[in-house]
Amino acid sequence: MEPEIIFEDESLLILSKPSGWIVNEAKTTLGRLVVQGWIAKNFQYPISKNKLFRNGIVHRLDKETSGILLLAKTSDVFHNLQNQFKNREVEKTYIALVHGKLVPEEGIVSVPTGRLPWNKERFGIVPGGKESQTFYKVKKYLKKDGEDFSLVEFYPKTGRTHQIRVHSKYLGHPIVSDQFYAGRKTSRSDRKWCPRLFLHANKIKFRHPNKKKMLEFNLELPYDLQNCLDNLMKGVIKGSVKLV
Incomplete structure (x- = not known):
């Protein structure tokens, strides 16, 4: 089962992450189900392939945890959402x-x-x-x-x-x-x-x-x-x- 889109507009992408998917790529995730790589392969928004912005992934969920995952499509939106998390507004x-x-x-x-x-x-x-x-x-x-x-x-x-x-x-x-x-x-x-x-x-x-x-x-x-x-x-x- 792949992640599913819950909502999308010009700024945001909100996914339903299935259990079993790792959110961020690392040296240890080669050959495994990883959201970051799936984003790079399937989407074309401005930072979808930019690893400096984690391909737009703003936060993380544990591998076995399912649920809502929030992504940004641009660097400005990424920084805005990160600040909302940092300031505990989310x-x-x-x-x-x-x-x-x-x-x-x-x-x-x-x-x-x-x-x-x-x-x-x-x-x-x-x-x-x-x-x-x-x-x-x-x-x-x-x-x-x-x-x-x-x-x-x-x-x-x-x-x-x-x-x-x-x-x-x-x-x-x-x-x-x-x-x-x-x-x-x-x-x-x-x-x-x-x-x-x-x-x-x-x-x-x-x-x-x-x-x-x-x-x-x-x-x-x-x-x-x-x-x-x-x-x-x-x-x-x-x-x-x-x-x-």
Whole structure:
């Protein structure tokens, strides 16, 4: 499955990134599914092939995270959107399924995160780390085989690598099927019924760089996560949960 266009005009390109796609090219991504290379191959806007501007990609999503990805078509728009992110003017929402009954139902995590000295691929709460802040709100409590789960919306105010995943673990409620932060045994068990990380970037709100009006985009859960959620809901309540 390739990325899909959600919205496009003369300034912006907004994509739905599937799980399994890496956002930015690197020495280690040769031969893999990478959004940056896909953009260069399929689009002709002014910075679509300019690696200095990451082919227009303004922010990133983890490989296994699906959802909304925002791109700029010109250097001016790129800088404008980057400044909106830097000034925390962009509102992002993620939906996740986490282990356990998360209480209180609303809260904030504000702890510094950084790369772990003993494992360069992973991040955690570290002294001297970068400021990281995430608000959350529980949407529903669920059960599976006697185990509690919480369907949660996360609203990150900063954009650190693996921020939501690390903050979920810090709360004691790691995200379902998170191979890095839920623990090997737990994630292996999760993947019997949820084959990938249950984290989806479902909303974004920002100011159009040229038209100056606020734009908001919503993207419902992809089929794989919705199917996991529906299966989890069976025998718990009637019907299914649809999130947009």
